Amino acid sequence: MAATAAIPIFNPQARIHTERLGNGLSCLVVDDALLDPERLLQFAVTQRQAFQPVDFNAYPGIYLPAPREILVALEDFFVRNVRRLFDARRSLHMHCRLSMVTTPPQTLRPNQWICHRDSDGLNAQQSVQASVLYLFKDETLGGTSFYEQIRSVEETAQLFRDAEKFSAADFAQKYSIEPGYIQQSNRYFKQIGRITPKWNRMIFYDGNILHSGDILAPEKLSADPRIGRLTLNGFFTSRRNAV
Template identity: 30%
Template sequence: MNIRPFLHKDFRMRVDHIGHQQAPVVVIDNFLLDAAQMVEYAATGAHFAPAAALYPGVHAVMPSPYPMFVHFFTRSIIPEAFGLSDRDVVDCRCTFSMVTTRPDKVGVRQLVPHTDFLDPNHIVVLHYLYAKPHGGTAFYRHCATGYEGGAVDQRERYETLLKAELQAHPPTDYIRGDTPIFQQIASYDAVFNRAILYRSTSLHAATIPAEFSYDPDPRSGRLTANTMFFYGDQTSFFGPPRKPV
Protein backbone atom coordinates (compact mmCIF):
# COMPACT_ATOMS: atom_id res chain seq x y z
CA MET A 1 0.00 0.00 0.00
CA ASN A 2 1.65 3.21 -1.18
CA ILE A 3 0.35 5.78 1.28
CA ARG A 4 2.34 8.35 3.17
CA PRO A 5 2.31 8.00 6.99
CA PHE A 6 1.17 11.54 7.70
CA LEU A 7 -1.87 13.11 9.25
CA HIS A 8 -3.93 15.39 7.06
CA LYS A 9 -3.01 19.07 7.42
CA ASP A 10 -6.64 19.89 8.36
CA PHE A 11 -6.85 17.17 11.06
CA ARG A 12 -9.62 17.98 13.59
CA MET A 13 -10.69 16.01 16.64
CA ARG A 14 -13.38 16.12 19.29
CA VAL A 15 -14.56 13.76 22.02
CA ASP A 16 -18.31 13.26 22.50
CA HIS A 17 -19.94 11.53 25.48
CA ILE A 18 -23.14 9.77 24.50
CA GLY A 19 -26.15 8.28 26.25
CA HIS A 20 -26.84 7.89 29.95
CA GLN A 21 -23.50 6.14 30.38
CA GLN A 22 -21.64 9.06 28.76
CA ALA A 23 -19.59 6.63 26.70
CA PRO A 24 -16.75 8.38 24.86
CA VAL A 25 -16.78 8.57 21.06
CA VAL A 26 -13.76 10.21 19.46
CA VAL A 27 -14.50 11.90 16.11
CA ILE A 28 -11.57 12.71 13.85
CA ASP A 29 -12.16 14.59 10.61
CA ASN A 30 -9.54 14.78 7.86
CA PHE A 31 -7.69 11.84 9.35
CA LEU A 32 -4.98 10.63 6.95
CA LEU A 33 -3.22 12.48 4.18
CA ASP A 34 -3.58 9.77 1.51
CA ALA A 35 -7.08 8.43 2.17
CA ALA A 36 -7.93 8.57 -1.56
CA GLN A 37 -4.95 6.32 -2.24
CA MET A 38 -6.41 3.77 0.17
CA VAL A 39 -9.57 3.64 -1.94
CA GLU A 40 -7.50 3.02 -5.06
CA TYR A 41 -5.60 0.23 -3.32
CA ALA A 42 -8.90 -1.37 -2.23
CA ALA A 43 -10.15 -1.20 -5.82
CA THR A 44 -7.02 -2.54 -7.48
CA GLY A 45 -4.99 -4.52 -4.95
CA ALA A 46 -7.26 -5.84 -2.19
CA HIS A 47 -8.83 -9.30 -2.34
CA PHE A 48 -12.37 -9.20 -0.95
CA ALA A 49 -14.19 -12.30 0.26
CA PRO A 50 -17.44 -12.93 2.16
CA ALA A 51 -17.08 -11.94 5.80
CA ALA A 52 -16.80 -14.91 8.11
CA ALA A 53 -18.53 -13.26 11.07
CA LEU A 54 -21.90 -11.47 11.21
CA TYR A 55 -20.81 -8.59 9.00
CA PRO A 56 -23.31 -8.30 6.10
CA GLY A 57 -20.85 -8.05 3.26
CA VAL A 58 -17.22 -8.60 2.35
CA HIS A 59 -13.82 -8.10 3.98
CA ALA A 60 -10.27 -7.82 2.68
CA VAL A 61 -7.01 -8.02 4.57
CA MET A 62 -5.50 -4.61 5.25
CA PRO A 63 -1.72 -4.33 4.62
CA SER A 64 0.21 -3.99 7.85
CA PRO A 65 1.44 -0.39 7.40
CA TYR A 66 -2.08 0.97 7.85
CA PRO A 67 -2.80 -0.31 11.41
CA MET A 68 0.74 0.68 12.37
CA PHE A 69 0.04 4.25 11.24
CA VAL A 70 -3.31 4.29 13.02
CA HIS A 71 -1.75 3.08 16.26
CA PHE A 72 1.01 5.66 15.99
CA PHE A 73 -1.49 8.48 15.48
CA THR A 74 -3.92 7.37 18.21
CA ARG A 75 -1.51 6.00 20.84
CA SER A 76 -1.94 9.12 23.00
CA ILE A 77 -5.59 9.79 22.10
CA ILE A 78 -7.11 6.40 22.96
CA PRO A 79 -5.62 5.89 26.46
CA GLU A 80 -6.71 9.36 27.53
CA ALA A 81 -10.21 9.25 26.02
CA PHE A 82 -11.02 5.72 27.22
CA GLY A 83 -9.17 5.63 30.53
CA LEU A 84 -6.55 3.09 29.41
CA SER A 85 -3.39 4.90 30.46
CA ASP A 86 -2.07 1.82 32.27
CA ARG A 87 -2.34 -0.34 29.13
CA ASP A 88 -1.06 -0.55 25.58
CA VAL A 89 -1.99 -2.40 22.38
CA VAL A 90 -1.25 -6.12 22.59
CA ASP A 91 -3.38 -7.30 19.66
CA CYS A 92 -4.91 -5.80 16.54
CA ARG A 93 -7.33 -6.79 13.77
CA CYS A 94 -7.72 -4.68 10.65
CA THR A 95 -9.71 -5.09 7.42
CA PHE A 96 -11.29 -3.25 4.57
CA SER A 97 -15.06 -3.82 4.81
CA MET A 98 -18.01 -3.25 2.50
CA VAL A 99 -21.73 -3.78 3.15
CA THR A 100 -22.95 -5.65 0.07
CA THR A 101 -25.70 -7.96 1.38
CA ARG A 102 -29.38 -7.02 1.24
CA PRO A 103 -31.43 -7.29 4.45
CA ASP A 104 -33.55 -10.19 3.18
CA LYS A 105 -30.35 -12.26 2.81
CA VAL A 106 -29.03 -11.95 6.38
CA GLY A 107 -30.02 -13.25 9.79
CA VAL A 108 -32.24 -11.26 12.12
CA ARG A 109 -29.36 -10.38 14.45
CA GLN A 110 -27.62 -8.58 11.59
CA LEU A 111 -30.60 -6.21 11.36
CA VAL A 112 -30.29 -4.88 14.92
CA PRO A 113 -27.55 -3.17 16.97
CA HIS A 114 -24.70 -5.31 18.22
CA THR A 115 -21.52 -5.27 20.25
CA ASP A 116 -18.22 -6.54 18.85
CA PHE A 117 -16.68 -7.78 22.11
CA LEU A 118 -17.73 -7.66 25.75
CA ASP A 119 -14.27 -6.60 26.91
CA PRO A 120 -14.12 -2.80 27.36
CA ASN A 121 -10.42 -2.85 26.51
CA HIS A 122 -11.23 -3.42 22.82
CA ILE A 123 -11.32 -0.10 20.96
CA VAL A 124 -12.69 0.26 17.42
CA VAL A 125 -11.29 2.73 14.89
CA LEU A 126 -13.83 2.99 12.06
CA HIS A 127 -12.41 4.99 9.13
CA TYR A 128 -14.92 6.08 6.49
CA LEU A 129 -13.56 5.86 2.95
CA TYR A 130 -16.83 6.94 1.38
CA ALA A 131 -19.35 9.73 1.94
CA LYS A 132 -23.09 10.18 1.91
CA PRO A 133 -25.51 8.91 0.66
CA HIS A 134 -24.23 5.59 2.03
CA GLY A 135 -25.10 6.41 5.66
CA GLY A 136 -22.88 6.31 8.73
CA THR A 137 -22.99 4.70 12.17
CA ALA A 138 -25.47 5.01 15.02
CA PHE A 139 -25.42 4.03 18.70
CA TYR A 140 -28.39 2.62 20.60
CA ARG A 141 -29.98 1.89 23.96
CA HIS A 142 -31.95 -1.31 24.58
CA CYS A 143 -35.29 0.01 25.77
CA ALA A 144 -36.27 -2.86 28.09
CA THR A 145 -33.01 -2.93 30.05
CA GLY A 146 -31.54 0.52 29.44
CA TYR A 147 -28.31 -1.14 28.32
CA GLU A 148 -26.19 0.98 26.00
CA GLY A 149 -23.33 -1.48 25.94
CA GLY A 150 -22.70 -5.09 26.63
CA ALA A 151 -21.09 -6.63 29.68
CA VAL A 152 -20.52 -10.23 30.70
CA ASP A 153 -22.79 -9.98 33.75
CA GLN A 154 -25.63 -8.52 31.63
CA ARG A 155 -25.40 -10.93 28.74
CA GLU A 156 -27.85 -13.62 29.89
CA ARG A 157 -30.64 -11.20 30.77
CA TYR A 158 -30.17 -9.16 27.62
CA GLU A 159 -30.09 -12.18 25.31
CA THR A 160 -33.23 -13.68 26.90
CA LEU A 161 -35.23 -10.48 26.54
CA LEU A 162 -33.94 -9.73 23.04
CA LYS A 163 -34.85 -13.19 21.76
CA ALA A 164 -38.45 -12.73 22.89
CA GLU A 165 -38.60 -9.18 21.50
CA LEU A 166 -37.33 -10.21 18.09
CA GLN A 167 -40.01 -12.88 17.93
CA ALA A 168 -42.69 -10.33 18.81
CA HIS A 169 -41.30 -7.56 16.56
CA PRO A 170 -39.25 -9.26 13.82
CA PRO A 171 -37.28 -6.65 11.83
CA THR A 172 -37.29 -6.83 8.04
CA ASP A 173 -34.68 -4.18 7.25
CA TYR A 174 -31.48 -2.73 8.67
CA ILE A 175 -32.19 -0.51 11.65
CA ARG A 176 -32.56 3.24 11.08
CA GLY A 177 -33.43 5.16 14.22
CA ASP A 178 -35.85 4.22 17.00
CA THR A 179 -37.76 0.92 17.02
CA PRO A 180 -39.99 -0.80 19.64
CA ILE A 181 -36.80 -2.51 20.91
CA PHE A 182 -34.04 0.07 20.55
CA GLN A 183 -33.66 3.82 20.98
CA GLN A 184 -31.01 5.69 19.01
CA ILE A 185 -28.79 7.77 21.32
CA ALA A 186 -26.27 9.15 18.82
CA SER A 187 -25.60 9.12 15.10
CA TYR A 188 -22.54 9.97 13.00
CA ASP A 189 -22.69 10.71 9.29
CA ALA A 190 -20.18 9.16 6.96
CA VAL A 191 -17.79 11.90 5.90
CA PHE A 192 -14.93 10.87 3.66
CA ASN A 193 -11.71 10.46 5.68
CA ARG A 194 -13.54 10.72 9.02
CA ALA A 195 -12.68 8.21 11.74
CA ILE A 196 -14.77 7.46 14.80
CA LEU A 197 -13.32 5.63 17.80
CA TYR A 198 -15.49 3.81 20.33
CA ARG A 199 -15.51 0.87 22.72
CA SER A 200 -16.45 -2.44 21.13
CA THR A 201 -18.94 -2.94 23.97
CA SER A 202 -21.16 -0.08 22.71
CA LEU A 203 -24.43 -1.10 21.04
CA HIS A 204 -24.06 0.17 17.49
CA ALA A 205 -25.14 -0.45 13.93
CA ALA A 206 -24.33 0.78 10.46
CA THR A 207 -26.90 3.22 9.12
CA ILE A 208 -27.97 1.78 5.78
CA PRO A 209 -30.31 4.11 3.84
CA ALA A 210 -33.48 2.71 2.26
CA GLU A 211 -32.11 3.55 -1.22
CA PHE A 212 -28.75 1.85 -0.55
CA SER A 213 -27.27 0.26 -3.70
CA TYR A 214 -25.13 -2.53 -2.12
CA ASP A 215 -22.45 -1.54 -4.63
CA PRO A 216 -19.38 -3.87 -4.41
CA ASP A 217 -17.03 -1.39 -6.11
CA PRO A 218 -14.66 0.16 -3.51
CA ARG A 219 -14.54 3.39 -5.52
CA SER A 220 -18.30 3.95 -5.23
CA GLY A 221 -19.59 1.64 -2.49
CA ARG A 222 -19.60 1.70 1.31
CA LEU A 223 -15.89 1.17 1.95
CA THR A 224 -14.49 1.40 5.47
CA ALA A 225 -11.23 0.52 7.18
CA ASN A 226 -12.07 -1.30 10.42
CA THR A 227 -9.38 -1.58 13.07
CA MET A 228 -9.80 -3.23 16.45
CA PHE A 229 -7.13 -2.58 19.06
CA PHE A 230 -6.98 -4.70 22.22
CA TYR A 231 -5.42 -2.77 25.07
CA GLY A 232 -3.86 -5.07 27.63
CA ASP A 233 -1.47 -4.99 30.55
CA GLN A 234 1.77 -6.90 31.04
CA THR A 235 -0.12 -10.07 31.97
CA SER A 236 -2.17 -9.87 28.75
CA PHE A 237 1.02 -9.83 26.73
CA PHE A 238 3.36 -12.14 28.64
CA GLY A 239 0.89 -14.25 30.61
CA PRO A 240 0.83 -14.59 34.42
CA PRO A 241 4.19 -14.54 36.21
CA ARG A 242 5.76 -17.94 36.66
CA LYS A 243 5.97 -19.26 40.18
CA PRO A 244 9.48 -19.85 41.51
CA VAL A 245 10.58 -23.46 41.21
Protein backbone atom coordinates in the same frame (compact mmCIF):
# COMPACT_ATOMS: atom_id res chain seq x y z
CA MET B 1 0.84 -0.56 -0.94
CA ALA B 2 4.59 -0.49 -0.51
CA ALA B 3 5.93 0.15 2.98
CA THR B 4 6.84 3.81 3.45
CA ALA B 5 7.53 4.06 7.16
CA ALA B 6 9.27 7.43 6.81
CA ILE B 7 6.21 9.05 5.23
CA PRO B 8 3.39 9.91 7.64
CA ILE B 9 0.02 8.39 6.77
CA PHE B 10 -2.17 10.16 9.33
CA ASN B 11 -2.63 13.89 9.09
CA PRO B 12 -0.86 15.72 11.95
CA GLN B 13 -3.31 18.60 11.38
CA ALA B 14 -6.41 16.41 11.58
CA ARG B 15 -9.34 18.03 13.39
CA ILE B 16 -10.41 16.04 16.45
CA HIS B 17 -13.53 16.60 18.53
CA THR B 18 -15.84 14.65 20.81
CA GLU B 19 -19.40 13.91 19.75
CA ARG B 20 -21.74 13.43 22.71
CA LEU B 21 -24.10 10.48 22.64
CA GLY B 22 -26.95 9.81 25.01
CA ASN B 23 -26.58 8.36 28.48
CA GLY B 24 -23.27 10.16 29.12
CA LEU B 25 -21.42 8.29 26.38
CA SER B 26 -19.32 9.83 23.62
CA CYS B 27 -17.54 9.15 20.33
CA LEU B 28 -14.27 10.67 19.14
CA VAL B 29 -14.45 12.14 15.62
CA VAL B 30 -11.33 12.78 13.52
CA ASP B 31 -11.84 14.78 10.32
CA ASP B 32 -9.25 14.83 7.51
CA ALA B 33 -7.74 11.76 9.15
CA LEU B 34 -5.41 10.58 6.36
CA LEU B 35 -3.00 12.72 4.38
CA ASP B 36 -3.83 10.81 1.18
CA PRO B 37 -7.12 8.88 1.50
CA GLU B 38 -7.32 8.46 -2.28
CA ARG B 39 -4.27 6.19 -2.10
CA LEU B 40 -6.06 3.77 0.21
CA LEU B 41 -9.17 3.90 -1.94
CA GLN B 42 -7.15 3.07 -5.04
CA PHE B 43 -5.53 0.16 -3.21
CA ALA B 44 -9.02 -1.22 -2.52
CA VAL B 45 -9.96 -0.75 -6.18
CA THR B 46 -6.91 -2.64 -7.41
CA GLN B 47 -7.58 -5.43 -4.88
CA ARG B 48 -11.31 -5.63 -5.53
CA GLN B 49 -11.23 -9.31 -6.46
CA ALA B 50 -9.40 -10.17 -3.23
CA PHE B 51 -12.28 -9.10 -0.96
CA GLN B 52 -13.90 -12.09 0.74
CA PRO B 53 -17.29 -12.64 2.43
CA VAL B 54 -17.14 -12.14 6.20
CA ASP B 55 -17.61 -15.55 7.82
CA PHE B 56 -16.31 -14.87 11.34
CA ASN B 57 -18.94 -12.46 12.69
CA ALA B 58 -22.25 -10.87 11.72
CA TYR B 59 -20.80 -8.11 9.52
CA PRO B 60 -23.08 -8.03 6.46
CA GLY B 61 -20.56 -7.82 3.67
CA ILE B 62 -17.02 -8.40 2.46
CA TYR B 63 -13.56 -7.60 3.75
CA LEU B 64 -9.85 -7.38 2.91
CA PRO B 65 -7.01 -7.31 5.46
CA ALA B 66 -5.47 -3.85 5.55
CA PRO B 67 -1.90 -3.32 4.31
CA ARG B 68 0.63 -3.62 7.09
CA GLU B 69 1.73 0.00 6.79
CA ILE B 70 -1.87 1.09 7.47
CA LEU B 71 -2.14 -1.25 10.45
CA VAL B 72 1.11 0.09 11.95
CA ALA B 73 0.13 3.71 11.34
CA LEU B 74 -3.35 3.24 12.82
CA GLU B 75 -1.97 1.56 15.93
CA ASP B 76 0.51 4.41 16.39
CA PHE B 77 -2.24 7.02 15.97
CA PHE B 78 -4.39 5.19 18.52
CA VAL B 79 -1.59 5.02 21.09
CA ARG B 80 -0.55 8.65 20.62
CA ASN B 81 -3.95 10.33 20.34
CA VAL B 82 -6.81 8.10 21.40
CA ARG B 83 -6.00 5.46 24.01
CA ARG B 84 -5.83 7.86 26.98
CA LEU B 85 -9.41 8.95 26.31
CA PHE B 86 -10.75 5.46 27.01
CA ASP B 87 -10.47 2.84 29.74
CA ALA B 88 -7.26 1.63 28.11
CA ARG B 89 -4.01 1.60 30.05
CA ARG B 90 -1.90 -0.56 27.74
CA SER B 91 -2.49 -1.87 24.22
CA LEU B 92 -2.48 -5.66 23.92
CA HIS B 93 -3.24 -6.25 20.26
CA MET B 94 -5.15 -4.79 17.33
CA HIS B 95 -6.25 -5.62 13.82
CA CYS B 96 -7.85 -3.71 10.97
CA ARG B 97 -9.46 -4.46 7.66
CA LEU B 98 -11.10 -2.79 4.71
CA SER B 99 -14.81 -3.57 4.65
CA MET B 100 -17.88 -3.03 2.48
CA VAL B 101 -21.50 -3.62 3.47
CA THR B 102 -23.01 -5.50 0.54
CA THR B 103 -25.83 -7.74 1.84
CA PRO B 104 -29.36 -6.90 0.61
CA PRO B 105 -31.83 -6.31 3.47
CA GLN B 106 -34.05 -9.22 2.44
CA THR B 107 -31.24 -11.75 2.90
CA LEU B 108 -29.96 -10.55 6.28
CA ARG B 109 -29.95 -13.03 9.15
CA PRO B 110 -31.72 -12.04 12.41
CA ASN B 111 -28.40 -11.26 14.14
CA GLN B 112 -27.85 -8.68 11.39
CA TRP B 113 -31.17 -6.93 12.06
CA ILE B 114 -30.02 -5.61 15.43
CA CYS B 115 -27.15 -3.63 16.93
CA HIS B 116 -24.16 -5.34 18.51
CA ARG B 117 -21.10 -4.94 20.75
CA ASP B 118 -17.46 -5.62 19.89
CA SER B 119 -16.60 -6.65 23.44
CA ASP B 120 -18.02 -10.19 23.54
CA GLY B 121 -15.55 -12.69 24.91
CA LEU B 122 -13.27 -10.23 26.70
CA ASN B 123 -12.27 -10.84 30.29
CA ALA B 124 -12.97 -8.26 32.98
CA GLN B 125 -9.44 -6.83 32.88
CA GLN B 126 -9.65 -5.94 29.19
CA SER B 127 -11.49 -3.36 27.12
CA VAL B 128 -11.95 -2.98 23.39
CA GLN B 129 -12.04 0.19 21.33
CA ALA B 130 -13.14 0.36 17.70
CA SER B 131 -12.63 2.75 14.81
CA VAL B 132 -14.28 3.35 11.46
CA LEU B 133 -12.75 5.43 8.66
CA TYR B 134 -15.27 6.41 5.99
CA LEU B 135 -13.73 6.09 2.52
CA PHE B 136 -16.75 7.09 0.45
CA LYS B 137 -18.09 10.47 -0.62
CA ASP B 138 -21.81 9.66 -0.91
CA GLU B 139 -23.04 10.46 2.60
CA THR B 140 -26.37 8.75 1.93
CA LEU B 141 -24.57 5.41 2.23
CA GLY B 142 -24.74 5.98 5.98
CA GLY B 143 -22.47 6.40 8.97
CA THR B 144 -22.70 4.74 12.37
CA SER B 145 -25.52 4.75 14.91
CA PHE B 146 -25.38 3.97 18.64
CA TYR B 147 -27.94 2.39 20.96
CA GLU B 148 -28.72 1.43 24.52
CA GLN B 149 -30.86 -1.50 25.62
CA ILE B 150 -34.38 -0.81 26.88
CA ARG B 151 -35.21 -4.20 28.36
CA SER B 152 -33.56 -6.02 31.22
CA VAL B 153 -30.14 -7.60 30.94
CA GLU B 154 -31.74 -11.05 30.90
CA GLU B 155 -34.27 -10.20 28.18
CA THR B 156 -31.64 -8.58 26.01
CA ALA B 157 -29.24 -11.49 26.41
CA GLN B 158 -32.02 -13.89 25.37
CA LEU B 159 -32.76 -11.78 22.30
CA PHE B 160 -29.10 -11.96 21.24
CA ARG B 161 -29.05 -15.72 21.75
CA ASP B 162 -32.24 -16.19 19.75
CA ALA B 163 -30.91 -13.96 16.96
CA GLU B 164 -28.10 -16.46 16.48
CA LYS B 165 -30.27 -19.57 16.25
CA PHE B 166 -33.83 -18.62 15.21
CA SER B 167 -35.05 -18.56 11.65
CA ALA B 168 -35.97 -15.16 10.28
CA ALA B 169 -39.70 -15.93 10.52
CA ASP B 170 -39.52 -17.21 14.10
CA PHE B 171 -37.36 -14.31 15.29
CA ALA B 172 -39.64 -11.70 13.68
CA GLN B 173 -42.73 -13.34 15.20
CA LYS B 174 -41.29 -13.56 18.72
CA TYR B 175 -39.71 -10.10 18.90
CA SER B 176 -41.76 -8.03 16.43
CA ILE B 177 -38.56 -6.68 14.87
CA GLU B 178 -38.80 -5.97 11.16
CA PRO B 179 -36.26 -7.68 8.87
CA GLY B 180 -33.62 -5.35 7.51
CA TYR B 181 -30.97 -2.97 8.76
CA ILE B 182 -31.70 -1.27 12.08
CA GLN B 183 -32.28 2.44 11.43
CA GLN B 184 -34.00 3.76 14.53
CA SER B 185 -35.20 2.87 18.01
CA ASN B 186 -37.41 -0.17 18.48
CA ARG B 187 -38.97 -2.12 21.39
CA TYR B 188 -35.57 -3.37 22.57
CA PHE B 189 -33.04 -0.66 21.69
CA LYS B 190 -33.06 3.12 21.92
CA GLN B 191 -30.93 5.07 19.46
CA ILE B 192 -28.71 7.45 21.46
CA GLY B 193 -26.62 8.95 18.69
CA ARG B 194 -25.79 8.95 15.02
CA ILE B 195 -22.51 9.93 13.35
CA THR B 196 -22.84 11.33 9.85
CA PRO B 197 -20.29 9.90 7.44
CA LYS B 198 -17.87 12.20 5.68
CA TRP B 199 -15.04 11.48 3.27
CA ASN B 200 -11.83 10.86 5.29
CA ARG B 201 -13.65 11.07 8.64
CA MET B 202 -12.64 8.55 11.30
CA ILE B 203 -14.44 7.75 14.52
CA PHE B 204 -13.29 5.94 17.67
CA TYR B 205 -15.68 4.53 20.27
CA ASP B 206 -15.88 2.09 23.16
CA GLY B 207 -16.59 -1.32 21.64
CA ASN B 208 -18.94 -2.12 24.52
CA ILE B 209 -21.43 0.48 23.26
CA LEU B 210 -24.21 -1.06 21.19
CA HIS B 211 -23.82 0.16 17.62
CA SER B 212 -24.57 -0.59 13.99
CA GLY B 213 -23.75 0.62 10.54
CA ASP B 214 -26.38 3.22 9.72
CA ILE B 215 -27.57 1.76 6.40
CA LEU B 216 -30.28 4.19 5.30
CA ALA B 217 -30.12 3.55 1.53
CA PRO B 218 -29.47 -0.20 1.12
CA GLU B 219 -30.38 -0.01 -2.56
CA LYS B 220 -27.05 1.81 -3.07
CA LEU B 221 -24.86 -0.92 -1.59
CA SER B 222 -22.19 -2.19 -3.96
CA ALA B 223 -19.10 -4.39 -3.98
CA ASP B 224 -17.30 -1.79 -6.11
CA PRO B 225 -14.96 0.24 -3.83
CA ARG B 226 -15.38 3.27 -6.09
CA ILE B 227 -19.09 3.61 -5.31
CA GLY B 228 -19.73 1.27 -2.36
CA ARG B 229 -19.65 1.82 1.39
CA LEU B 230 -15.91 1.29 1.82
CA THR B 231 -14.55 1.68 5.36
CA LEU B 232 -11.36 0.91 7.25
CA ASN B 233 -12.34 -0.81 10.51
CA GLY B 234 -9.94 -1.06 13.44
CA PHE B 235 -10.23 -2.97 16.73
CA PHE B 236 -7.95 -2.41 19.72
CA THR B 237 -7.81 -4.67 22.77
CA SER B 238 -6.35 -2.94 25.82
CA ARG B 239 -5.63 -3.52 29.47
CA ARG B 240 -8.10 -1.55 31.58
CA ASN B 241 -6.90 1.33 33.76
CA ALA B 242 -5.89 0.44 37.30
CA VAL B 243 -8.65 1.09 39.82
